[in-house]
Each structure stands twice: as C-alpha cells, then as structure tokens.
Amino acid sequence: MCGIAGFVDASIKPGAGEELIKKMLFGITHRGPDCSAHWSEFPVVLGHNRLSIIDLVDASNQPMHYQDYVISFNGEIYNYLEIKEELLKMGFQFSTHSDTEVILAAYKAWGEDCVKRFMGMWAFAIWDKVNRVLFCSRDRFGIKPFYYIFGSGVFYFASEVKALKHSPIFNGQINNRQVIRLLQFGWADYKDETFYESVKSLPEASNLIFKNGKIEIKRYWDLSEKQIISEGSFEERKEKFKSLFEDSIRMHYRSDVEVGAALSGGLDSSSIVAVAANMFPEKTIKTFNIFYEGSGAVDERPFVYELAKKYKNIDPYYYSPKDDELLDALDKVNYHQDVPVPGSSAISQYFVMKMAKGNNVTVLLDGQGADEYLGGYMHTFNRMIGSQLQNKKLLKALKLLQLHKKEHGLPGKEAAMVLLKSFYTASHNESGIYNFDLKRIKPLLNRKFKDMSGLM
Incomplete structure (x- = not known):
C-alpha cells in the first residue's frame, strides 16, 4: 500500500502549506x-508515501507528472499492461514502466471514464493544471481508502483520518450515528459517513470532482442482477468462475517484488494458494499462518500441512502470539485502524503482516473479502432464502433451508428462526431489516442517543 494526502486551500500560505503536507504525510509514514x-x-x-511494488526506480516515485496532470495514487491497476498497449497504439508515449503513468495517460485519453477500464484497487487524486480540476476516484469495492473534508470552498483528502486531523477545518465532533452502527452491527463505516462529523469517506465505485470550490460525486459502476446471474448450466458457470478466478490470480502476481500469501487453512486462502502454486511451479510461495495455543486455542495448521504436502513450492511460516504481545498489538492495531476494532481478526492480520515483512515479502495474496461476495456469512442465507420466497419459489426456499440446516448442524428451533428471518427479508428492503435490529437496542440507549433517525 501507499499513502496519499493533499489539499486545495487558497487560505493557506505557501510556507504553511509545505509544513502542513509534511505533517499529514508523517502521520501515515507506515503506509509507504x-x-x-x-x-x-x-x-x-x-503528497505521497510510496511502497514500491511495480517499477522500483525513482522515476516512478510520486506525485508523478504527465504533461498537464499530476497524480497521487495508492493501489495497483492489474490490467495496466493491456491498457498501456492500447494507449501506445493511440500514439501515447511513456517514460516509465509503472501503472501510475498508465492512469495519467488513460485519464488524458478518456477523461473520467478511464476508471471503467481499470481492473484493480485504487484511490487517487489527479490535478488538471489547465482546467483547474481535481479528479479523485476509488475502486469498485472500496478496497483502498479515501477520506476527505470539504467546507467553505476548500478540500482536504488522505488515505487515513489521522492525516486529516492536521487540517485547519477538521472538527473532532463524534458522529454518534456511526457509534450506534458499530455497537449494533460492527460496521466501521456506512455510505460516506465516518466516526467524525467533519470527515467523509468517498463511497466505493465513485468519482469525486472538485472544481471552483465545489464538489460533485458520481457513481461510475454498480452490480446489476444481470452481472450476477449468468446463463448456462451449473457446470458451465462453474468453469466460468474457475477461469475468472485463475485470471485474477495471474494478474495479482504482476509485481516487481516477492509475492507471498496469508494462509489460514480455510477454503478461501487455500484455494488461492493452491491455484497460485499450480500456476507458478517455478516460484517458491512463502505463506504465513497465525495460530493460538492454550485456553480457547485456534490452530488450523493441519490444513496448511496438507496443502504444503501436495504443493512442494509452498514454503510455510507459522507463529503463535504470546499474551503480552497481543496486549501490545491491540494498541498498535487501534492506532493504525483509525476506528474502534469490532473483532479480533485485525490483530491476527497484524501478526501475519509483521511475519511477512520479517521475511522480506512485500505483497500478500489472501482470502479477505471472499465471504462478502460468495455468500460465506450466516446472515447471507436469510437473503438467499428470502429472495426465493419473494419469487414465490417455496420449494426451492425450503431446499436451501434444509441444506443450510444440515451444513451447520442447526437444531430445529434455530432453523425455524432462519426461516422467519427469511420471510422478513422477503418483504422488507435492507434499510427496513437493519432498522428492525436497531429498534431492539433503543431501550438500552440513553436519552441523547434515542433519536434513531438518519441511521439507515
């Protein structure tokens, strides 16, 4: 990852502006x-803090210039080589081998629509010197963070909230709506809201244009039902998924530094590592696993052992954090997360990343996010069954319920509760479902928080 920061503020004098951007970047030095x-x-x-992944030479440092454009970019455009080839045929020239320069040339060629061609994860800001426009964008799923403060015609942005705390227009007032969402749902953000009233988050799949002291936010992509449901038999769809999955891993391996993997032993990370090991038999793939011993032990190493036994180019590393290390890590994780940590997974991830860095691995593949788009969470099944009920396919809904009950060993009472929730989801939109849950905690809130309006 890299760290980006910047601002457009005519009230700041040049000398003060130089000091301000240095402070903003210093706060996120760990990112680059x-x-x-x-x-x-x-x-x-x-401003920019760089973690070098592609084209490691100084010429690819940022902020990078390309004709009348300047960029600060965090992320990676995995299909940059294909886009670059297209731009070369159009007559564009390049002085580096970086994906950053490809973004700039693509913006010159296609304007705001350039992001529709990108496959990857990104958060960037491009300043157009001629038209006096700041063009900002965030990837389709919001993998890379982009926070901003806007008010009185000035605009500040950064990869992390801590950098924005140096802005003269930062207001430390807590957003109580977001506090309630965190306590009830474990949500660290919601739409464009953060834990601070003055700080916003650019939504996923969105562009932001700042011009003449005003901002405009445009959504450039959305997931339609037609994109989710493909035609053909189950076997044909399975092969299509497999092809896309393999293609994604092949592109994620585009790197000028060593690529490793976080390997929990679960289905998601194991699938990724198995495909990568088979796809690149000439490469040694360092994998990293955290396990816990003692009371409440969590140890999935046996699954990793099986994978390492089958694929000889896997080089597994393991570590079990001690109690005192966990306590120390909690403070560090909270600092880097910038928000309250709703669970323990971030702490385990911290030790995985620390172990990878200690073994000179800069890029990690992992299964983060797979549960979100492959239906891996328990609450997802309420929606799946509910959608069948909504379409009046009762038998199919009951079949899904039976499969869910069998897979998770649910007793009859819990299965009945899943069915009831499914009926509720079939007749309510997402806001209605979450508002129902929120009403359950209303008696627990004090008078200050009891106004639940604006939460959904």
Missing part, C-alpha cells in the same frame, strides 16, 4: 516507507 514526497502549485498540494 520507500519514498515520501510532495508537489505544490498553490493553492494545490499533493
């Missing part, structure tokens, strides 16, 4: 230890 730099043409200032 390889190079920290900034560019200014007041009232515009862009």
